[in-house]
Amino acid sequence: MTPVNSKKTPFTFESVEPESGLRAALGMSRADIIGEVGACNLRGRGGAGFPTGTKWNLAAAAKVKAGGTKYVVCNADEGEPGTFKDRVILSDHADMVFEGMTIGARAIGATVGILYLRSEYVYLRPHLEQVLERRRAGNLLGQDIGGLAGFSFDIHLHMGAGAYVCGEETALIESLEGHRGEPRNRPPFPVDTGFEGQPTVVNNVETFAWVVCVLSRGAHWFKSIGTEKSTGYKLFSVSGDCREPGVYEFPLGITVGELLEKVGGQGAKAVQIGGASGHCVPASEFGRRIAFEDLSTGGSIIVLGPGRDMLAVARNFMEFFVEESCGQCTPCRAGNAKLLGGVEMLQRGECSMNYLQELLALCETMQLASKCGLGQSSPNAFVSIVKHFKDEIMGRTLAH
Amino acid sequence: MLVGQQQRLQDDIRALVERFGRKRSALIPVLQELQNAHTTISDFAMQVVADELSIHPAEVYGVTSFYAFLRQESRGRFVFRLCGTISCELSGKSRVARQLENDLGIRFGETTADGRFGLEWASCLGMCDQGPALLVNDRVYTGVTPEHVHAIIDECKSTFGAHAREAVHS
Numbered sequence A: 001m002t003p004v005n006s007k008k009t010p011f012t013f014e015s016v017e018p019e020s021g022l023r024a025a026l027g028m029s030r031a032d033i034i035g036e037v038g039a040c041n042l043r044g045r046g047g048a049g050f051p052t053g054t055k056w057n058l059a060a061a062a063k064v065k066a067g068g069t070k071y072v073v074c075n076a077d078e079g080e081p082g083t084f085k086d087r088v089i090l091s092d093h094a095d096m097v098f099e100g101m102t103i104g105a106r107a108i109g110a111t112v113g114i115l116y117l118r119s120e121y122v123y124l125r126p127h128l129e130q131v132l133e134r135r136r137a138g139n140l141l142g143q144d145i146g147g148l149a150g151f152s153f154d155i156h157l158h159m160g161a162g163a164y165v166c167g168e169e170t171a172l173i174e175s176l177e178g179h180r181g182e183p184r185n186r187p188p189f190p191v192d193t194g195f196e197g198q199p200t201v202v203n204n205v206e207t208f209a210w211v212v213c214v215l216s217r218g219a220h221w222f223k224s225i226g227t228e229k230s231t232g233y234k235l236f237s238v239s240g241d242c243r244e245p246g247v248y249e250f251p252l253g254i255t256v257g258e259l260l261e262k263v264g265g266q267g268a269k270a271v272q273i274g275g276a277s278g279h280c281v282p283a284s285e286f287g288r289r290i291a292f293e294d295l296s297t298g299g300s301i302i303v304l305g306p307g308r309d310m311l312a313v314a315r316n317f318m319e320f321f322v323e324e325s326c327g328q329c330t331p332c333r334a335g336n337a338k339l340l341g342g343v344e345m346l347q348r349g350e351c352s353m354n355y356l357q358e359l360l361a362l363c364e365t366m367q368l369a370s371k372c373g374l375g376q377s378s379p380n381a382f383v384s385i386v387k388h389f390k391d392e393i394m395g396r397t398l399a400h
Numbered sequence B: 001m002l003v004g005q006q007q008r009l010q011d012d013i014r015a016l017v018e019r020f021g022r023k024r025s026a027l028i029p030v031l032q033e034l035q036n037a038h039t040t041i042s043d044f045a046m047q048v049v050a051d052e053l054s055i056h057p058a059e060v061y062g063v064t065s066f067y068a069f070l071r072q073e074s075r076g077r078f079v080f081r082l083c084g085t086i087s088c089e090l091s092g093k094s095r096v097a098r099q100l101e102n103d104l105g106i107r108f109g110e111t112t113a114d115g116r117f118g119l120e121w122a123s124c125l126g127m128c129d130q131g132p133a134l135l136v137n138d139r140v141y142t143g144v145t146p147e148h149v150h151a152i153i154d155e156c157k158s159t160f161g162a163h164a165r166e167a168v169h170s
């Protein structure tokens, strides 16, 4: 009943000397820090895979509006179903995350950092506060950090309040400002108009930790791992039907089949990659690579064993989206409810092929016309399950 | 509500606004702390918060109703939130759900008559490798089986007396 440690492989984070990344950064110009982060080709670990160096460059170039400051925000909302690696990083490597945020602050010229922590993780708060306090005492936060005159930066925590959509960066900013977590139109982007209208970098927990490793070991080291378009290691949160669920560090580019072997998930019927908003990959495609250019994921890997009912899986995902849609735009609000209804019809064996085609057309509309990533990606699981498991889901009888 | 209670609530809210600042971004932290202390955010409380932060009460209502962890109706001293999401479904959350209903004597979305326990579904709690996962106030339980449910409830009951204030969170 008590949680156990989820770590299943060593993490690179354990072998990087504490504060070596920050020390290196303090000896570099801002442009050189950003240059290094850009050169290693690090892409955001939160799911969308935006190049971190490019993001930081934009924020560095953006102008602060009257009397304000720039912000560095760490996205610790980790709400994607099947994802829990940020929880492990915050438990075991919080210093490294704050170190990465501090490097980010130096790079873009920010003075305030905020870690937005999902309320489900409130039990991590005392630990994180303690780490922050220790960093202040050690001159790793505060005034003239690390002896660098004029470099001031501090970090505070801000608790979420139970909304998956607040992981979307503009909704997160709305939430920070005390509003409903409703995503904004983009542009303007947060790097230009973020928290309190000021230039703001929002990065995932894991992204900040990798920045530290890159500054410590050099861009060439990071680039030597993974594939050309997806450099470096990635943490994977593995759950579902396998012998050893937990958090694993693997190079990007690993195939689904290789991963299944490492986690004891051989013989799986399908693997859901990228959580509820990701894709369902059938056994025939286990040779595909987990990388931004093929199967992209913020780290969620859910193994579905031989006996699993794919409609039950689809239904759980659709229930999740109906619950978590912010309701701001129609394609998402109405679309997800309609897809859930469709899954229920399929379960009852009452869905005609014509109606199924209609639902798939609706999915396309949702992908194109929804305002944010939630609605744009919520049909993915349904579409891929229909595509790969038509045989299983059509013409059901109630006995199923 | 009695005048004395109203006064206490008002004082609490003023203290929280002092602490978090008289600005819009203080709204959610204020509401969270208020709920920790009073288990719910009442209409009266929303009105006072709105006055203190100089915003319209409808704004406070809009925010309170948006977030799953903010609520106007009390869910009791101990809020049980069972993860209903996929990995916990695969690891058997349905049977745990049934047993929670049996042992608490309420359905999901309800609160026990004595105001001690509330039961809700939650979305993924980030414990997917150790499901089924259950959050009770700030405390997370993993690998929960139908058999465990009774012991978890007992644990709450034993912290209820002297430490009740301390145990009220989230």
Ligand SMILES: Cc1cc2nc3c(=O)[nH]c(=O)nc-3n(C[C@H](O)[C@H](O)[C@H](O)COP(=O)(O)O)c2cc1C
Pocket (backbone or CB within 6 Å): A043, A044, A045, A046, A047, A048, A049, A050, A075, A076, A077, A078, A079, A080, A164, A165, A166, A167, A168, A169, A170, A202, A203, A204, A205, A207, A372, A373, A374
């Ligand atoms: C519905 C939705 C939920 C999201 N949830 C998260 C999350 O929990 N954590 C996260 O880091 N990014 C999340 N993102 C992605 C963020 O919008 C953003 O791209 C990310 O925080 C940027 O950081 P990165 O570039 O370091 O990945 C979410 C996006 C969407 C559309």
Ligand code: SF4
Pocket (backbone or CB within 6 Å): A165, A182, A183, A324, A325, A326, A327, A328, A329, A330, A332, A333, A370, A371, A372, A373, A374, A375, A376
């Ligand atoms: S797509 Fe969904 S979650 Fe995103 S803004 Fe529209 S309704 Fe809200």
Ligand code: FES
Pocket (backbone or CB within 6 Å): A081, A082, A083, B083, B084, B085, B086, B087, B088, B089, B123, B124, B125, B126, B127, B128, B131, B133
């Ligand atoms: S699916 Fe239940 S904790 Fe993630």
